[in-house]
Amino acid sequence: MDSKVVLKDKNPHDNANIFSKIFLWWSFGVFRKGYKQGLTIEDLFQVRDGDHSGRLGDRLEEAWQKELDNARRNDVKPSLVKAMIRAFWLEYMLCGFLTGILFIIVWPLVPFTLALFIGYFSDENTPENYRNAHIHAFLMNLFSISTCLMLNHAQLAQSCVGMRARVACCSLLYRKILKLSHSGLGQTEPGQVINLMSNDVNRFDIAAPYLHYLWVTPIVVPVVSYQLWQHVGLATLAALAVIFLQTVVVQAYLSNLQGKFRGKIATRTDERVKVMSELVNGVQVIKMYAWEKPFEKLVDTLRRYYNKAVPNLPFTENDF
Structure with missing residues (x-):
C-alpha cells in the first residue's frame, strides 16, 4: 500500500558520526524544531532501511514458515514465540550483552568508587591519599556518565527491537488477511483484527525493554548485597x-x-x-x-x- 504522505527528509541517524550516535546529537534537530514551532507529519524522517515493514515481514514470515515445517515434522502446535525468537534473537542478544555490562559491571562501580572517595575524609590527609581521592572522584564521575549513556542506549536499542517485532507482526497479519478465502473472511471479525493491530501488538513495545531484567537481576542482587554487607553488616x-x-x-x-x-x-x-x-x-x-x-x-x-x-x-x- 502506498502512503499518501511522502517523507522527503532522510533519517539523520544513517549519516551521523560515532560521537553523534553516542550522545544522540542527530536527534536534537527534531527537538529544536518542535520547541520553536509545532511538528507536523512532514517533519518526520524516512524509515531506516532495516525498519521497513516489508523487510521485517519477510524476516518473520521466513521464521514462521520454518516453525510450521518443524511443527508438522514433530506433530506439535506451531509457536509464534519461537518464530519471533528465531527472527530477532541476534539483535536482542546484543542488547542483553550491553544490559549485562551496564548492570553487572559498570553500575555497581559507582557506589564502590563513591565509598572510596568518602573514605579519604576519614583517613589521614597524606599526599598519596590526596592523589587517590582525585582518582576516585574521576572514576566515580566517569562511571556515572557511562551508566547514563549505556542505560539510554540499551533502552533505545531494546525499544527498537520491540518496535520491529510489532511492525513485523502487523505486516504478517496484513499478508494473512489478503490470502484468506471468502469463507475465511466471513469467519474473521473486523473488530478483532483492528484490536490486534492497534492494541495487542503494542505489548511488544512495552515488554521488550524489561525482559533482560529477568536474568540480570539474580546476578546483580548478590553483587550489590556483598558490597552492602561490607559497609552496613x-x-x-x-x-x-x-x-x-x-x-x-x-x-x-x-x-x-x-x-x-x-x-x-x-x-x-x-x-x-x-x-x-x-x-x-x-x-x-x-x-x-x-x-x-x-x-x-x-x-x-x-x-x-x-x-x-x-x-x-x-x-x-x-x-x-
Missing part, C-alpha cells in the same frame, strides 16, 4: 527482606491480577470494536430506517458498562 538482611517482599510477593500478586483484568478487557474490547465496525458499515441502513436513537443508546450503554467492567449487559439484541 546485618542491616543488609533487612534491606533484602524489604526488597523481596516488594518485588517478589507484591509484584507477583499485582502482575497476576493485572493479567486477569487484561484478559477480560481484551475480550470486551473485541466485542465493542465489533459493534462499532458493524455500525459504521451499516450506517446507511440505520439512517434509512431511522434507528439512530436506539443505536445511540446501544453505543452509550456499551461504553458505560465496559468501562465499569460489568460482565453482563442489561439488554439483549431483541431490545433494539
Whole structure:
C-alpha cells in the first residue's frame, strides 16, 4: 500500500558520526524544531532501511514458515514465540550483552568508587591519599556518565527491537488477511483484527525493554548485597527482606491480577470494536430506517458498562 504522505527528509541517524550516535546529537534537530514551532507529519524522517515493514515481514514470515515445517515434522502446535525468537534473537542478544555490562559491571562501580572517595575524609590527609581521592572522584564521575549513556542506549536499542517485532507482526497479519478465502473472511471479525493491530501488538513495545531484567537481576542482587554487607553488616538482611517482599510477593500478586483484568478487557474490547465496525458499515441502513436513537443508546450503554467492567449487559439484541 502506498502512503499518501511522502517523507522527503532522510533519517539523520544513517549519516551521523560515532560521537553523534553516542550522545544522540542527530536527534536534537527534531527537538529544536518542535520547541520553536509545532511538528507536523512532514517533519518526520524516512524509515531506516532495516525498519521497513516489508523487510521485517519477510524476516518473520521466513521464521514462521520454518516453525510450521518443524511443527508438522514433530506433530506439535506451531509457536509464534519461537518464530519471533528465531527472527530477532541476534539483535536482542546484543542488547542483553550491553544490559549485562551496564548492570553487572559498570553500575555497581559507582557506589564502590563513591565509598572510596568518602573514605579519604576519614583517613589521614597524606599526599598519596590526596592523589587517590582525585582518582576516585574521576572514576566515580566517569562511571556515572557511562551508566547514563549505556542505560539510554540499551533502552533505545531494546525499544527498537520491540518496535520491529510489532511492525513485523502487523505486516504478517496484513499478508494473512489478503490470502484468506471468502469463507475465511466471513469467519474473521473486523473488530478483532483492528484490536490486534492497534492494541495487542503494542505489548511488544512495552515488554521488550524489561525482559533482560529477568536474568540480570539474580546476578546483580548478590553483587550489590556483598558490597552492602561490607559497609552496613546485618542491616543488609533487612534491606533484602524489604526488597523481596516488594518485588517478589507484591509484584507477583499485582502482575497476576493485572493479567486477569487484561484478559477480560481484551475480550470486551473485541466485542465493542465489533459493534462499532458493524455500525459504521451499516450506517446507511440505520439512517434509512431511522434507528439512530436506539443505536445511540446501544453505543452509550456499551461504553458505560465496559468501562465499569460489568460482565453482563442489561439488554439483549431483541431490545433494539
